[in-house]
Amino acid sequence: MEVTKPKEDWNTPQNLPQENKKVVAGVLAILLGSIGVHKFVLGYNTEGFILLGITLFSYLTMCFIIGAFLVWIPGFIGLIEGIIYLTKSDQEFYEIYQVNKRPWF
Incomplete structure (x- = not known):
């Protein structure tokens, strides 16, 4: 009698969800954070x-004069959020930003 193992999908990590967008959102937040592209990728349209x-x-x-003071704020927010996204573990990022839908920081 031959025992066969169940077919495993070798290309997907066992403990991680399929649609983790951590790297995409982190890089877009750093590069295009001032226009909110990373928010649209994560599904936060209002915040974007x-x-x-x-x-x-x-x-x-x-x-x-007011525009000169406001222009750096969205880019700074994007930079901070990109760093936060990329420093979290994959599971932690998925739980916080994709499951629990925490929109800011």
């Missing part, structure tokens, strides 16, 4: 539009 709106508003008011 907030970052995009702040960026557009700051560029439109750049001729006034």
